[in-house]
Amino acid sequence: xxxxxxxxxxxxxxxxxxxxxxxxxxxxxxxxxxxxxxxxxxxxxxxxxxxxxxxxxxxxxxxxxxxxxxxxxxxxxxxxxxxxxxxxxxxxxxxxxxxxxxxxxxxxxxxxxxxxxxxxxxxxxxxxxxxxxxxxxxxxxxxxxxxxxxxxxxxxxxxxxxxxxxxxxxxxxxxxxxxxxxxxxxxxxxxxxxxxxxxxxxxxxxxxxxxxxxxxxxxxxxxxxxxxxxxxxxxxxxxxxxxxxxxxxxxxxxxxxxxxxxxxxxxxxxxxxxxxxxxxxxxxxxxxxxxxxxxxxxxxxxxxxxxxxxxxxxxxxxxxxxxx
Amino acid sequence: xxxxxxxxxxxxxxxxxxxxxxxxxxxxxxxxxxxxxxxxxxxxxxxxxxxxxxxxxxxxxxxxxxxxxxxxxxxxxxxxxxxxxxxxxxxxxxxxxxxxxxxxxxxxxxxxxxxxxxxxxxxxxxxxxxxxxxxxxxxxxxxxxxxxxxxxxxxxxxxxxxxxxxxxxxxxxxxxxxxxxxxxxxxxxxxxxxxxxxxxxxxxxxxxxxxxxxxxxxxxxxxxxxxxxxxxxxxxxxxxxxxxxxxxxxxxxxxxxxxxxxxxxxxxxxxxxxxxxxxxxxxxxxxxxxxxxxxxxxxxxxxxxxxxxxxxxxxxxxxxxxxx
Numbered sequence: 088x089x090x091x092x093x094x095x096x097x098x099x100x101x102x103x104x105x106x107x108x109x110x111x112x113x114x115x116x117x118x119x120x121x122x123x124x125x126x127x128x129x130x131x132x133x134x135x136x137x138x139x140x141x142x143x144x145x146x147x148x149x150x151x152x153x154x155x156x157x158x159x160x161x162x163x164x165x166x167x168x169x170x171x172x173x174x175x176x177x178x179x180x181x182x183x184x185x186x187x188x189x190x191x192x193x194x195x196x197x198x199x200x201x202x203x204x205x206x207x208x209x210x211x212x213x214x215x216x217x218x219x220x221x222x223x224x225x226x227x228x229x230x231x232x233x234x235x236x237x238x239x240x241x242x243x244x245x246x247x248x249x250x251x252x253x254x255x256x257x258x259x260x261x262x263x264x265x266x267x268x269x270x271x272x273x274x275x276x277x278x279x280x281x282x283x284x285x286x287x288x289x290x291x292x293x294x295x296x297x298x299x300x301x302x303x304x305x306x307x308x309x310x311x312x313x314x315x316x317x318x319x320x321x322x323x324x325x326x327x328x329x330x331x332x333x334x335x336x337x338x339x340x341x342x343x344x345x346x347x348x349x350x351x352x353x354x355x356x357x358x359x360x361x362x363x364x365x366x367x368x369x370x371x372x373x374x375x376x377x378x379x380x381x382x383x384x385x386x387x388x389x390x391x392x393x394x395x396x397x398x399x400x401x402x403x404x405x406x407x408x409x410x411x
Numbered sequence: 412x413x414x415x416x417x418x419x420x421x422x423x424x425x426x427x428x429x430x431x432x433x434x435x436x437x438x439x440x441x442x443x444x445x446x447x448x449x450x451x452x453x454x455x456x457x458x459x460x461x462x463x464x465x466x467x468x469x470x471x472x473x474x475x476x477x478x479x480x481x482x483x484x485x486x487x488x489x490x491x492x493x494x495x496x497x498x499x500x501x502x503x504x505x506x507x508x509x510x511x512x513x514x515x516x517x518x519x520x521x522x523x524x525x526x527x528x529x530x531x532x533x534x535x536x537x538x539x540x541x542x543x544x545x546x547x548x549x550x551x552x553x554x555x556x557x558x559x560x561x562x563x564x565x566x567x568x569x570x571x572x573x574x575x576x577x578x579x580x581x582x583x584x585x586x587x588x589x590x591x592x593x594x595x596x597x598x599x600x601x602x603x604x605x606x607x608x609x610x611x612x613x614x615x616x617x618x619x620x621x622x623x624x625x626x627x628x629x630x631x632x633x634x635x636x637x638x639x640x641x642x643x644x645x646x647x648x649x650x651x652x653x654x655x656x657x658x659x660x661x662x663x664x665x666x667x668x669x670x671x672x673x674x675x676x677x678x679x680x681x682x683x684x685x686x687x688x689x690x691x692x693x694x695x696x697x698x699x700x701x702x703x704x705x706x707x708x709x710x711x712x713x714x715x716x717x718x719x720x721x722x723x724x725x726x727x728x729x730x731x732x733x734x735x
Contacts, residue, residue, distance in 0.1 A: 118442035120464060139691045140444060201688065360728070364525060367463045367693040367724035400691035404684070408732050 098245050098339070100287035103252040103280065110152040110250060113185050117141050117254075119261045122366050129381040130388025134265065136258040139370050139400025143205070145326075146254050146277055146398050147171075147178035147241075153250030154239050155182040163188040166236040170194075170223035172325045173202025174399050175241040180209035182239075191236065193227045199325065199371075201403050218328075219319050242276030243333030252280025258394050259288045266391030269377045271398045272296040272305045272347060274329040275336030281396065282343035295386065296340070296347040297376040299324045299355065305332045305340060306347040323352045326373030326399060348386060354379040360410050362397070369407075374399040422569050422663070424611035427576040427604065434476040434574060437509050441465050441578075443585045446690050453705040454712025458589065460582040463694050463724025467529070469650075470578050470601055470722050471495075471502035471565075477574030478563050479506040487512040490560040494518075494540075494547035496649045497526025498723050499565040504533035506563075515560065517551045523649065523695075525727050542652075543643050566600030567657030576604025582718050583612045590715035593701045595722045596620040596629045596671060598653040599660030605720065606667035619710065620664070620671040621700040623648045623679065629656045629664060630671040647676045650697030650723060672710060678703040684734050686721070693731075698722040 120135045138146035155167060163186055169179040170193035183190035190211040194203055195218035207213055216226055231238040240247055254277065255268060268285045270278040282294045298306055302320035308331065316331040332340060350358075355372045358379035362370045370378070377395040380386050386393075444459045462470035479491060487510055493503040494517035507514035514535040518527055519542035531537055540550055555562040564571055578601065579592060592609045594602040606618045622630055626644035632655065640655040656664060674682075679696045682703035686694045694702070701719040704710050710717075 118444075120442075123466075142447075144691060363693055364726075364728055367468060369687055369691040369693065402688075404688055404731075404735055407728075408735070411728055411732070
């Protein structure tokens with residue numbers, strides 16, 4: 088059995104606790120912010136877990152560093168490969184550099200410039216592809232085979248899921264008495280890991296996912312009771328454009344997630360503006376979907392004390408201009 | 412003796428400790444952020460005290476709430492008055508609302524729109540004046556006399572200085588082993604209070620102030636050994652346009668501050684961009700002068716572990732466009 092496969096697909100709370108120690112050399116314990124103005128607008132008490140202030144500007148460093156830290160010296164020597172719209176790529180580049188592996192990243196041609204530049208700045212090799220016509224997974228696998236390198240999956244691997252779950256573990260250490268937890272949903276790595284941590288620490292907690300209307304693959308999959316694949320989404324939330332939930336993440340989501348709320352690109356823009364101008368933090372579209380769900384009233388107002396994960400902050404200055 | 416005058420102009424560390432309890436109902440314990448990218452650019456290890464994430468978007472709530480909390484029920488009933496380019500106004504409005512006083516704010520015609528709107532949203536009455544032609548202090552005093560209201564000084568009062576000093580008290584609880592502390596300088600309320608707290612806790616700490624080149628009143632005053640008044644500054648750092656240091660703040664600065672570093676508006680813009688795009692936090696021009704001093708190399712690289720106060724984050728979206 089290759090070392091990147093674990094004995095089963097189950098991720099336990101103990102795995103997440105252990106991962107939280109593994110990632111410490113490079114992942115930050117991000118702050119939790121509050122805002123009376125936001126609470127007034129949302130109708131509940133919000134606690135923002137600021138993964139936009141994380142190393143690499145997103146939660147992805149949690150899963151990537153957990154994964155890379157578990158590779159053997161031989162595997163590290165042969166390098167790592169990843170495909171990503173940006174945040175996972177940057178995280179893998181940072182983790183690879185820290186543990187002494189070379190990194191090759193497969194990134195879409197239309198990835199935000201800041202994400203591509205930040206990844207390149209970590210000393211990684213970048214291979215671009217056409218997001219609407221080419222299969223990034225196939226490209227990544229081919230490069231990995233050619234180089235004998237290890238593919239670092241963006242979400243559908245136990246090590247990735249464990250790492251992402253440390254975000255909720257930390258949040259619930261910081262704010263133990265949450266009634267609900269709201270998490271952005273792309274491939275489902277973040278919400279599946281976070282739901283395992285949250286439900287273990289507080290079984291009654293309500294876990295709610297948020298997707299863009301245009302990238303509603305997990306919403307549809309839950310409704311149909313099986314993984315559904317949708318056409319390549321066009322939402323501004325570039326980190327949530329995965330066409331279907333993962334093989335491993337979907338059953339965890341089915342078990343732990345109460346419902347998925349859908350938000351429009353305009354609602355995302357309004358939330359980004361609120362977070363920036365009122366709360367002074369820069370959150371990227373994918374990271375702002377939780378705030379968008381709250382400000383649009385789609386979460387409802389009777390949730391009590393609510394943790395919202397702001398999953399990333401990598402935005403080009405050019406995009407901010409469009410928020411006016 | 413009116414209740415807003417204390418028995419002397421000296422502010423002690425014990426005063427600041429007591430103030431830190433008084434302000435707790437409305438002032439936040441703001442997070443301290445770090446950034447490897449910033450450290451690489453600056454050449455030292457930086458710890459950012461994020462007062463841009465403070466209630467009202469700036470440190471001013473510390474002094475204002477400390478001041479208003481000390482008023483008698485009778486004084487609260489007659490209301491409070493303040494003059495300010497924005498952050499102090501908003502802070503006084505929030506504090507007045509919390510302690511049940513009406514607030515009248517004297518604000519310049521060219522104050523950032525967001526600051527005026529946020530102040531109005533707190534239920535305060537706003538009186539505007541022409542910054543280049545009228546004397547805001549005289550207007551404030553006249554209104555206070557007419558209404559029997561209490562003037563809340565923006566910097567030159569022991570209660571204000573004590574309150575602002577809680578920023579450094581907190582920072583040094585969060586990061587006890589700082590070698591230097593870098594603070595924006597307007598009228599000197601923040602740096603005088605912070606220098607008292609910092610020097611008490613760590614007598615060997617180096618306290619460095621930063622002013623815009625165009626608003627170098629404290630720099631000149633230190634050079635001449637007495638308070639100098641300059642023409643109304645035009646710098647983009649609207650919170651640092653005071654024409655001279657305060658009667659109370661200047662001797663404290665003379666005693667505790669090693670030197671004043673001067674930064675240009677362009678250096679401030681570059682620092683704002685770095686803080687926003689790389690560190691994901693929105694910092695206003697006045698708040699970014701400390702980062703500007705570091706990134707421009709003007710602080711020098713051998714400072715060790717350095718606390719930098721980011722004093723506020725109230726910026727209009729329109730201004731961000733100019734950063735491109």
